[in-house]
Amino acid sequence: MSKLRLLFSKEAQASYISHLDLMRTFQRVFPRTGLKISHSNGFHPHAILSVVLPLPVGQSSVCELLDLTVDQESDGSGIVEKLNSGFPAGLRALDCYAPQRPVRELAFVQAELQFLYDAGVPAGCTAELEELFRRPSLIIQKKTKRRELADVDIRPLIRSLSFSEEEGKVLVQAVVAAQNPGLNPALLGNAVAKELPELAPDFVRVRRTALLDENGEIFR
Amino acid sequence: MDERLERILPRVQKPGRYVGGEYNAVQKDKDKVDIRFAFCFPDTYEIGMSNLGMRILYGVMNEMDGVWCERVFQPWGDMEEEMRKAGIPLYGLESGDPIRDFDIIGFSVGYEMAFAGILNMLDLAGVPVRAEDRPDLSPLVIAGGTAMYNAEPLADFIDIVSLGEGEDVTVELIELYRRAKREGWTKHQLLVAAAQVPGLYVPSLYEVTYHDDGTVADIVPREGAPRKVTKRIVQDMDKSYFPVHTVVPSTEIVQDRTTLELFRGCIRGCRFCQAGYVYRPVRSRSKDLCAEYAKEALCDSGYEEMTLSSLSTSDYRPLVELCDDLEEFCEARHIHLSLPSLRADSFSMDLMQRLQKGRKSGLTFAPEAGTQRLRDAINKNVTEEDLLQSCRTAFAGGFNAVKLYFMLGLPTETDEDILGIAEIAAHVMHVWRESASNKNRGVRITVSTSWFVPKPFTAFQWEPQISLEEYQRRVKLLRQAITTKTVTYNWHDGDTSFLEAVLARGDRRLGKVLELAWRKGAKLDAWEEYFSLERWMEAFRECGLDPHFYANRTRSRDELMPWDMISCGVTDDYLWRERERAYASVTTPDCRTHCGGCGANRLVGGKCNV
Ligand code: SF4
Numbered sequence: 001m002s003k004l005r006l007l008f009s010k011e012a013q014a015s016y017i018s019h020l021d022l023m024r025t026f027q028r029v030f031p032r033t034g035l036k037i038s039h040s041n042g043f044h045p046h047a048i049l050s051v052v053l054p055l056p057v058g059q060s061s062v063c064e065l066l067d068l069t070v071d072q073e074s075d076g077s078g079i080v081e082k083l084n085s086g087f088p089a090g091l092r093a094l095d096c097y098a099p100q101r102p103v104r105e106l107a108f109v110q111a112e113l114q115f116l117y118d119a120g121v122p123a124g125c126t127a128e129l130e131e132l133f134r135r136p137s138l139i140i141q142k143k144t145k146r147r148e149l150a151d152v153d154i155r156p157l158i159r160s161l162s163f164s165e166e167e168g169k170v171l172v173q174a175v176v177a178a179q180n181p182g183l184n185p186a187l188l189g190n191a192v193a194k195e196l197p198e199l200a201p202d203f204v205r206v207r208r209t210a211l212l213d214e215n216g217e218i219f220r
Numbered sequence: 221m222d223e224r225l226e227r228i229l230p231r232v233q234k235p236g237r238y239v240g241g242e243y244n245a246v247q248k249d250k251d252k253v254d255i256r257f258a259f260c261f262p263d264t265y266e267i268g269m270s271n272l273g274m275r276i277l278y279g280v281m282n283e284m285d286g287v288w289c290e291r292v293f294q295p296w297g298d299m300e301e302e303m304r305k306a307g308i309p310l311y312g313l314e315s316g317d318p319i320r321d322f323d324i325i326g327f328s329v330g331y332e333m334a335f336a337g338i339l340n341m342l343d344l345a346g347v348p349v350r351a352e353d354r355p356d357l358s359p360l361v362i363a364g365g366t367a368m369y370n371a372e373p374l375a376d377f378i379d380i381v382s383l384g385e386g387e388d389v390t391v392e393l394i395e396l397y398r399r400a401k402r403e404g405w406t407k408h409q410l411l412v413a414a415a416q417v418p419g420l421y422v423p424s425l426y427e428v429t430y431h432d433d434g435t436v437a438d439i440v441p442r443e444g445a446p447r448k449v450t451k452r453i454v455q456d457m458d459k460s461y462f463p464v465h466t467v468v469p470s471t472e473i474v475q476d477r478t479t480l481e482l483f484r485g486c487i488r489g490c491r492f493c494q495a496g497y498v499y500r501p502v503r504s505r506s507k508d509l510c511a512e513y514a515k516e517a518l519c520d521s522g523y524e525e526m527t528l529s530s531l532s533t534s535d536y537r538p539l540v541e542l543c544d545d546l547e548e549f550c551e552a553r554h555i556h557l558s559l560p561s562l563r564a565d566s567f568s569m570d571l572m573q574r575l576q577k578g579r580k581s582g583l584t585f586a587p588e589a590g591t592q593r594l595r596d597a598i599n600k601n602v603t604e605e606d607l608l609q610s611c612r613t614a615f616a617g618g619f620n621a622v623k624l625y626f627m628l629g630l631p632t633e634t635d636e637d638i639l640g641i642a643e644i645a646a647h648v649m650h651v652w653r654e655s656a657s658n659k660n661r662g663v664r665i666t667v668s669t670s671w672f673v674p675k676p677f678t679a680f681q682w683e684p685q686i687s688l689e690e691y692q693r694r695v696k697l698l699r700q701a702i703t704t705k706t707v708t709y710n711w712h713d714g715d716t717s718f719l720e721a722v723l724a725r726g727d728r729r730l731g732k733v734l735e736l737a738w739r740k741g742a743k744l745d746a747w748e749e750y751f752s753l754e755r756w757m758e759a760f761r762e763c764g765l766d767p768h769f770y771a772n773r774t775r776s777r778d779e780l781m782p783w784d785m786i787s788c789g790v791t792d793d794y795l796w797r798e799r800e801r802a803y804a805s806v807t808t809p810d811c812r813t814h815c816g817g818c819g820a821n822r823l824v825g826g827k828c829n830v
Pocket of ligand 1: 830
């Protein structure tokens with residue numbers, strides 16, 4: 001029996017695969033590789049798999065991690081190639097290895113956002129956005145697990161932000177808290193819409209680019 | 221991905237079903253193909269992707285050189301609205317290209333409630349719904365599937381109907397179309413030529429006239445089209461295509477598993493069952509080939525469940541041997557083998573117990589009628605003792621849930637038959653008390669009834685559907701008769717069954733009603749969320765047609781049926797004989813015991829290999 005960690009990307013069509021469906025997809029891909037994922041005991045044995053930090057539907061990522069246990073002895077070599085022949089479009093395995101670090105050491109998510117403005121980026125937009133996120137506190141409404149709305153201050157969950165402008169869009173480089181609690185980077189767009197309605201983007205694209213530890217080093 | 225699509229997907233439910241890219245979805249270079257085929261299923265992705273027939277034809281077509289077949293489903297209401305608002309026409313899931321630019325748009329039509337969805341999908345694609353408003357060769361609109369044995373309500377909209385099993389005839393049609401395209405034929409030329417291909421029915425080449433009372437007076441074929449078009453079948457199941465490498469959806473669908481088709485047709489001859497008649501005669505795939513396909517398909521898909529599917533799985537002769545072959549393979553891979561449509565006999569029960577392992581899911585039986593007399597009348601050859609014995613075995617083995625399916629409104633049904641349903645449920649309860657191995661967990665017995673819909677090409681094609689009031693009275697009668705606690709009674713709401721009865725035996729005059737109902741909003745009629753009978757009744761009133769004429773009228777033996785230009789191989793004489801035996805409560809033996817001479821043997825060169 002070995003514990004393994006898989007690094008994979010989830011983009012394009014695959015960004016619309018929900019978390020639950022992603023688990024199902026993995027359960028079906030692994031048998032095709034000849035690897036046996038360990039199953040729980042009981043009447044309805046299920047594969048022991050867990051995505052380290054589930055990605056919201058519609059976002060893309062080049063740094064997803066999946067922890068799994070397989071029945072065989074394996075250091076993960078050869079698995080990437082086998083997986084990639086059986087994935088749906090948009091999922092790609094990048095690396096597979098025996099994990100060295102526990103998930104609790106994952107501290108931050110680095111993400112690249114695009115705020116799209118169909119009528120062109122409003123004048124002075126970047127400066128105003130920078131100003132907004134310099135405030136000591138930024139309260140937005142967020143759905144809780146019980147589907148009620150609750151006020152959350154997202155400011156303490158943001159580690160760094162930078163803005164730059166391109167034709168029709170503002171690019172945002174963000175580093176935000178990953179867990180306990182974490183911040184969905186898409187909510188940065190909600191904060192803008194709430195505080196600066198005239199600068200509300202027409203669409204927000206989010207792409208996860210790295211998972212980081214407490215010191216800003218890559219978590220793998 | 222299309223940026224307009226990217227914008228709307230976050231706002232719709234289950235966006236994963238609209239993007240394609242699933243494992244085994246076929247990608248081709250569009251510059252290297254000359255035929256683009258849009259394979260449409262007029263219901264949601266979850267339902268359509270669960271359809272084995274669609275998977276077979278998708279595979280068959282994509283194995284053809286120069287042909288690219290893509291899948292298209294009807295979007296849910298929220299997605300449709302967003303697409304219409306954003307001006308995105310219906311597209312193929314593989315390429316994302318609008319299907320109005322494809323060569324052929326083909327619909328798989330399994331049930332009448334999908335008719336309005338066909339019009340809606342054409343419209344969403346930006347294609348005129350009426351055949352006469354599509355003068356060009358492309359897109360050619362075709363349809364096939366079980367509900368197309370009577371395609372008359374769709375006659376105004378569909379260019380060509382494919383009858384029976386599509387593996388061979390679809391290839392022939394595509395080749396014919398290819399020639400037409402190469403040689404610059406008109407659409408009319410193509411239609412006339414297609415009518416000469418066995419199994420292809422071209423509705424526009426038939427002229428139908430009516431008597432004053434609304435019944436069909438005459439059906440006249442034009443331009444050399446045959447008076448009778450006979451369905452096509454695959455002769456040798458061992459040579460027929462099985463989709464070993466099949467699309468594995470990334471999102472959950474209804475039948476999310478490998479489906480292994482053991483045989484086609486059914487030996488039983490239940491008199492109400494359209495599938496039982498139109499899929500005749502029975503043709504089996506050899507056991508070794510089944511096992512080979514199963515293993516290959518499971519390895520490729522990674523599915524953890526497989527269904528051995530056919531109309532009556534217990535009738536597959538080497539069923540036990542096949543399960544022996546598969547058991548070890550499946551166990552080692554945590555794959556669950558399921559056997560639907562088992563008969564209530566001890567052979568089937570033993571097998572099921574063996575395969576169920578630890579899983580004690582519910583048991584399902586379909587006695588269909590409450591008394592032996594009525595079961596004999598419909599030729600459902602199962603006795604109450606078989607059923608109770610099966611339940612006894614199951615309860616003793618730890619099962620604690622049984623579902624029983626019945627129909628109300630079967631021809632010759634009396635109140636006694638209805639009360640018989642309640643009695644069966646009570647007897648099942650009694651058996652549980654006697655035999656349950658663990659009474660602490662209690663038992664759940666569910667009785668479900670549907671409203672019988674008479675279908676074309678059955679022994680009951682001449683019969684009326686009982687009226688809504690009468691159906692409701694019978695439901696109430698049964699409800700009051702079920703006094704056993706722990707028995708839950710579910711009955712089907714009547715509205716869809718009534719419309720189904722109208723459309724199933726409709727003629728081509730219903731085309732205008734269908735179009736009007738669709739314009740008033742009918743689209744996903746199989747879904748409670750969208751179905752409205754009132755909308756259809758309004759359409760009937762505005763068109764001056766009476767739906768009860770179609771649903772609730774007794775036809776005479778010599779009435780010309782609207783679908784008389786179609787043959788499924790079984791003769792009208794045989795069906796009428798079966799109807800008479802039904803009224804005499806006389807059963808007909810299955811095909812293995814005794815050939816009843818239904819006529820389907822002519823489809824396989826004279827003798828059925830049952
Ligand atoms: S011809 Fe005889 S054996 Fe063949 S399907 Fe008909 S009844 Fe059955």
